[in-house]
Amino acid sequence: METVNTNESFIKAYDEYSDAIFRHCFFKLSNREQAKDVVQDVFMKTWDYISRKGEVQNIKAFLYHVANNLIIDQYRKRKFDSSIEEMKEVGIDIVSNGHKDSFNFSEIRNILEIIEKLEPIYKDVLIFRYVDDLSPKEIAEILDESENVISVRLNRGIKKVREFFKE
Amino acid sequence: MYKILEKLNKINIESKKISLTKEEKSSVRNILISYSKKSPYYSGIISSRRLFDFVFLSNKKVLISAFIILILILGTGTSYAAEGSLPGDMLYPIKVNVNEQIAHLTSFTSESKAKLNTKIIKKRLEEADRLASKGKLNEVTKDKIVKGLEKASVGLDKDLLELIDKKDFKNISELNSILKISLDNHKKSLEEKAEEKNIKKDDIDFILEKINEKSEKNNRVKEDLDSFEEESGFLEDIDYEDEEKEIRELEINNFEIEKEISGLERDKRITEEEMLKINREDIRKQLKNTP
Numbered sequence: 001m002e003t004v005n006t007n008e009s010f011i012k013a014y015d016e017y018s019d020a021i022f023r024h025c026f027f028k029l030s031n032r033e034q035a036k037d038v039v040q041d042v043f044m045k046t047w048d049y050i051s052r053k054g055e056v057q058n059i060k061a062f063l064y065h066v067a068n069n070l071i072i073d074q075y076r077k078r079k080f081d082s083s084i085e086e087m088k089e090v091g092i093d094i095v096s097n098g099h100k101d102s103f104n105f106s107e108i109r110n111i112l113e114i115i116e117k118l119e120p121i122y123k124d125v126l127i128f129r130y131v132d133d134l135s136p137k138e139i140a141e142i143l144d145e146s147e148n149v150i151s152v153r154l155n156r157g158i159k160k161v162r163e164f165f166k167e
Numbered sequence: 168m169y170k171i172l173e174k175l176n177k178i179n180i181e182s183k184k185i186s187l188t189k190e191e192k193s194s195v196r197n198i199l200i201s202y203s204k205k206s207p208y209y210s211g212i213i214s215s216r217r218l219f220d221f222v223f224l225s226n227k228k229v230l231i232s233a234f235i236i237l238i239l240i241l242g243t244g245t246s247y248a249a250e251g252s253l254p255g256d257m258l259y260p261i262k263v264n265v266n267e268q269i270a271h272l273t274s275f276t277s278e279s280k281a282k283l284n285t286k287i288i289k290k291r292l293e294e295a296d297r298l299a300s301k302g303k304l305n306e307v308t309k310d311k312i313v314k315g316l317e318k319a320s321v322g323l324d325k326d327l328l329e330l331i332d333k334k335d336f337k338n339i340s341e342l343n344s345i346l347k348i349s350l351d352n353h354k355k356s357l358e359e360k361a362e363e364k365n366i367k368k369d370d371i372d373f374i375l376e377k378i379n380e381k382s383e384k385n386n387r388v389k390e391d392l393d394s395f396e397e398e399s400g401f402l403e404d405i406d407y408e409d410e411e412k413e414i415r416e417l418e419i420n421n422f423e424i425e426k427e428i429s430g431l432e433r434d435k436r437i438t439e440e441e442m443l444k445i446n447r448e449d450i451r452k453q454l455k456n457t458p
Contacts, residue, residue: 007204011199018195023186039195111171131178131182
């Protein structure tokens, strides 16, 4: 667990985790600009917390935790429908930012469409596991659940994805 | 099942290709550096959007200036480099457009905003004075000084209105006095230097005119404050506040004394217990020695 308690360690945490947090926000919001804004807010709120409480012990889990809360706020602000439709335009969006990515949406389109249809508890753990590449233990820390609960949700989530594929 | 897992792992591979661009990452990084340095303690009032808009939406010159000043702050500790600059210097735009803008963004209360605008007015007057001393007060530099004075003056008027709403007469009175001293001193000094250095009358008059305007406004505020003081005796309220502060301090002292007494009592208990233990051991030894 990485403790952050100074300006330097905070900026180091930004260098290390900003891309991962951005990716997480991007997949959950399906909007690059919003994801970018959320990343900035995540780190500002984290700094606010550090300056009030003195330190954050597990910075990675803390950042994802704050990101999740801010994403929920974003959901409330807008009607979150047809996000996959928006996602289809992602490639264009990235290029328009002058950042030519080799991100191949068509490759993973089907499976993302299915994850999108799942109940939030399964959708969240699948995104944490397969987009953010987090271990069940790390997901458990972020969601404040036991590791067993997360493993069960992951298995059930994968099972549900398989059922959708059969249909 | 295997195919599903393969597809899920594919998400992981593909998603790794998504990241912030170098520029985006560095812009947010600079904002965070400035944010973490400028707000060591959270006030809860700053809008992150405001900071974001300031860096991303301001014009290119300001953006470049912002990066330069941030590098200065970070690397060499010469953050005051621009502070000593005068109108016409290369670093002056950084002083006005970056340093002072950042100071504005990190001033959250009406009190701190009013103090900042008073400080900026004083700075502009000092700059005019220094320019006059160096014989560099011309049409271009004069315009910069006058514009700066007007801008800070408008800001200060707005801040003072907010302070009046809050009935913070103590601060208004204090700022008014500071400003009055500065305005009077610099007016005198500029008039003297204008004669010494043969500065064009138009250039100096323009600045003196602004100083007079501000002085008049200042005097009006002072008159209003005096008449208000006579009517409501707000100074009595201030004394009352001081009394409350004193009572709070006394309460804190009492609390500290109580804490100390309970600590002493605890120590006494521990000593008694230790004494008892020693006595018991002595008795045991004596019993052993008894035939």
